[in-house]
Amino acid sequence: MTEKMTEKDNGGMLHMKGISASPGVAIGRVFVLDRRNRRIFKTYIAEHEVESEVQRLRAAVQKAGEQIQAMLRSMQDELREHIAILETHQLMLKDSMILDKSIDMIQRKMVNAEWALDHSLNHVRRLFGHIQDTYIRERIHDVEDVVARIQDILSGTQGIPMEQHTNPVVVVAHDLSPADTIQLNRKNVLAFVTEMGSRTSHTAIIARSLGIPAVVAVAGVTKYVFTGEDIVVDGITGDIFIRPDEDIIAHYTDKQACYIQHRQAMLLQSHLPAVTADGFSVSVQANIELADELDVAIASGAEGVGLLRTEFLYVGRNDLPSEDELFQAYFECVKRMSPKPVTIRTLDVGGDKFLSSLPVSPQTNPALGLRAIRLCLKEIDLFFTQLRAIYRVSAFGKLRILFPLISGCSEIQQIKVHLNSVKEQLRAEGIPFDEDVKLGVMIEVPTAVMMADLLAKEVDFFSIGTNDLIQYSMAIDRVNEHVAHLYDPLHPGILRMIHRSVEAGRLQGIQVGMCGEMAGEPAYTPIMVGMGLDEISMNADSIPKVKHIIRRCNAGLCRELVNRLLTACTSQEAREILEDFLSRYLPDERQLTHPYLCDAARH
Amino acid sequence: MSNEIHVTIENRLGLHARPAARFSQLASRFASDVWLIKDGKRVDAKSILEVLTLACPAGTRLTIAAEGPDELEALTALQVLIETGFAEYD
Numbered sequence: 001m002t003e004k005m006t007e008k009d010n011g012g013m014l015h016m017k018g019i020s021a022s023p024g025v026a027i028g029r030v031f032v033l034d035r036r037n038r039r040i041f042k043t044y045i046a047e048h049e050v051e052s053e054v055q056r057l058r059a060a061v062q063k064a065g066e067q068i069q070a071m072l073r074s075m076q077d078e079l080r081e082h083i084a085i086l087e088t089h090q091l092m093l094k095d096s097m098i099l100d101k102s103i104d105m106i107q108r109k110m111v112n113a114e115w116a117l118d119h120s121l122n123h124v125r126r127l128f129g130h131i132q133d134t135y136i137r138e139r140i141h142d143v144e145d146v147v148a149r150i151q152d153i154l155s156g157t158q159g160i161p162m163e164q165h166t167n168p169v170v171v172v173a174h175d176l177s178p179a180d181t182i183q184l185n186r187k188n189v190l191a192f193v194t195e196m197g198s199r200t201s202h203t204a205i206i207a208r209s210l211g212i213p214a215v216v217a218v219a220g221v222t223k224y225v226f227t228g229e230d231i232v233v234d235g236i237t238g239d240i241f242i243r244p245d246e247d248i249i250a251h252y253t254d255k256q257a258c259y260i261q262h263r264q265a266m267l268l269q270s271h272l273p274a275v276t277a278d279g280f281s282v283s284v285q286a287n288i289e290l291a292d293e294l295d296v297a298i299a300s301g302a303e304g305v306g307l308l309r310t311e312f313l314y315v316g317r318n319d320l321p322s323e324d325e326l327f328q329a330y331f332e333c334v335k336r337m338s339p340k341p342v343t344i345r346t347l348d349v350g351g352d353k354f355l356s357s358l359p360v361s362p363q364t365n366p367a368l369g370l371r372a373i374r375l376c377l378k379e380i381d382l383f384f385t386q387l388r389a390i391y392r393v394s395a396f397g398k399l400r401i402l403f404p405l406i407s408g409c410s411e412i413q414q415i416k417v418h419l420n421s422v423k424e425q426l427r428a429e430g431i432p433f434d435e436d437v438k439l440g441v442m443i444e445v446p447t448a449v450m451m452a453d454l455l456a457k458e459v460d461f462f463s464i465g466t467n468d469l470i471q472y473s474m475a476i477d478r479v480n481e482h483v484a485h486l487y488d489p490l491h492p493g494i495l496r497m498i499h500r501s502v503e504a505g506r507l508q509g510i511q512v513g514m515c516g517e518m519a520g521e522p523a524y525t526p527i528m529v530g531m532g533l534d535e536i537s538m539n540a541d542s543i544p545k546v547k548h549i550i551r552r553c554n555a556g557l558c559r560e561l562v563n564r565l566l567t568a569c570t571s572q573e574a575r576e577i578l579e580d581f582l583s584r585y586l587p588d589e590r591q592l593t594h595p596y597l598c599d600a601a602r603h
Numbered sequence: 604m605s606n607e608i609h610v611t612i613e614n615r616l617g618l619h620a621r622p623a624a625r626f627s628q629l630a631s632r633f634a635s636d637v638w639l640i641k642d643g644k645r646v647d648a649k650s651i652l653e654v655l656t657l658a659c660p661a662g663t664r665l666t667i668a669a670e671g672p673d674e675l676e677a678l679t680a681l682q683v684l685i686e687t688g689f690a691e692y693d
Contacts (some may be wrong), residue, residue, distance in 0.1 A: 087624070088620055088621075088624050088651070091627065091628065091651045092651060093626050095627075095646055095650050095651055095652045095653075096649065096650045096651070096653075097650050097652040097653055124652055126655075127656040127676060128656060130656075131656060131658045132658065133617075133619075133658055133660065135620075136619065136620065136655055137618060137657055139620055139655060142620075143652065195634075309693065318616060318619045318620055319621065355649075459683075487682055
């Protein structure tokens with residue numbers, strides 16, 4: 001990262017780099033949403049001003065309370081999970097540690113309200129810093145949010161003035177909380193740039209769902225840029241340019257036009273079915289997490305939701321969602337996707353995501369521990385709530401259920417017993433549901449591959465989860481930097497496992513799909529076709545590209561490719577075989593099959 | 604002279620954000636001063652922030668003290684809230 005302290009002073013161009021979290025190019029004015037680096041000045045007040053200063057603080061607190069109340073009233077249905085956060089904010093606003101302490105300080109030290117408030121916040125920060133429980137310790141961000149709101153009112157900046165913005169801006173922030181994004185007028189946001197975050201953080205998900213560029217993890221960016229300055233954001237590579245010079249602006253104006261053109265060309269064809277030149281068709285579907293993402297998924301040509309992750313409904317809160325909450329969330333997706341199918345995966349937590357509402361004792365190796373279906377089969381109420389909600393929604397549209405981390409037939413047998421109880425309950429309560437909801441299992445544990453022929457007799461479909469399958473089969477922890485480089489979808493052993501699973505499904509006449517990251521990589525698309533997968537599900541972003549590649553493929557040639565790959569000894573050999581195939585049969589699609597595919601869009 | 608009761612936090616999450624919010628909200632409804640005491644550390648029970656900083660996981664033994672016109676009502680109400688596990692499914 002190029003980070004030069006002096007350049008802010010001379011006003012020269014500054015190039016910084018972060019993680020690309022959502023593709024696209026934005027050129028525009030900056031709006032800094034900055035709380036942490038706010039400058040608070042200390043001013044002494046006269047004795048006769050004390051009372052009016054206290055009143056000023058009280059009025060600001062009152063107004064902040066009204067703002068939060070107004071947000072609560074206008075809260076859209078899908079944001080209900082934020083209500084509890086805002087209600088806690090209401091309490092914190094009037095907390096004696098904030099309000100009484102600040103008033104006391106104004107009176108005793110005769111200082112301005114801003115300084116007193118900041119002092120109170122620092123005191124709370126110190127106290128929270130000693131708390132061992134991470135969840136409680138992180139509530140300090142809520143306190144900071146609340147205090148920032150009061151400070152905004154005191155300084156006359158009036159909260160996040162995004163509502164009043166008529167011109168679109170690039171939002172630059174330390175981090176964006178769900179409470180921040182509720183208030184942003186999303187139509188006026190050109191791009192997001194944040195100091196914190198990763199590809200899976202809240203900001204990244206929102207940006208991708210809105211189809212606007214985002215670059216996250218740009219260390220210190222709020223220190224180098226002011227509201228109103230120009231900025232170039234390249235969400236494809238993660239580059240940003242503050243106060244860009246003419247050359248950079250010209251270059252990125254070009255790149256932006258090319259990207260938009262490329263994207264539109266892709267989108268124009270995205271609704272065409274994905275059928276190969278020789279008539280073999282693949283159903284290309286979307287992996288989604290939020291109902292918010294559906295619009296982009298549909299516009300990208302998704303023929304269904306192949307994987308609805310439900311963890312989002314559970315994380316970031318300290319209670320469990322009710323059956324009705326789950327029903328509403330699933331219903332929204334099924335209704336908007338209708339008549340295309342939605343595949344709902346039951347809760348997959350415990351491996352890399354944990355719930356504060358459901359603490360499991362620390363496990364030395366959570367990936368091999370009490371997670372996903374194992375957790376659901378143990379915490380049976382947790383499982384029933386999901387199944388009841390899913391079955392209730394089944395009366396309103398086409399859905400399927402997908403169970404994660406299945407290792408063999410016994411889990412399926414247990415699941416079926418529970419499913420029967422759920423159905424009986426619903427029948428007894430007179431609640432309508434679809435009797436024939438299709439059931440599927442993730443193929444991601446090596447024993448499931450070995451048992452695929454028998455599993456195929458128990459279920460209606462398979463969905464191969466390559467991320468975990470590779471991790472478990474190759475004994476590689478993807479987040480362990482010492483071995484992460486060994487993680488390789490082209491390992492011949494992995495290719496053979498995929499092949500074996502597809503064959504087992506085909507023999508039983510059930511549908512076989514793939515929903516891992518491998519499915520969304522255009523370079524691997526000919527392998528998917530050659531393997532004979534019925535469905536592939538991926539991030540919305542990849543759908544137009546993958547469909548495009550499928551239309552350029554010949555299924556017969558792809559099958560030959562797979563036959564050759566199955567004879568490869570090493571990943572390297574497999575890669576050469578694939579490279580050879582791509583340059584021989586898909587030479588015009590290099591910009592898509594090249595690993596840095598989007599970057600090629602500039603040409 | 605204040606009155607006191609001893610309680611044990613039973614709900615699985617302890618005094619997490621939402622239970623702490625309910626606790627301080629309820630305490631605020633009484634005119635009496637109410638304190639929460641853990642290992643000799645004494646905080647204002649009406650302040651959600653002070654209650655949170657006390658960090659009470661499940662199993663914590665606490666003393667609630669109250670002094671004022673409605674101290675007994677306050678203690679009873681808070682005791683019920685804690686003993687019913689905050690009437691929450693967790």
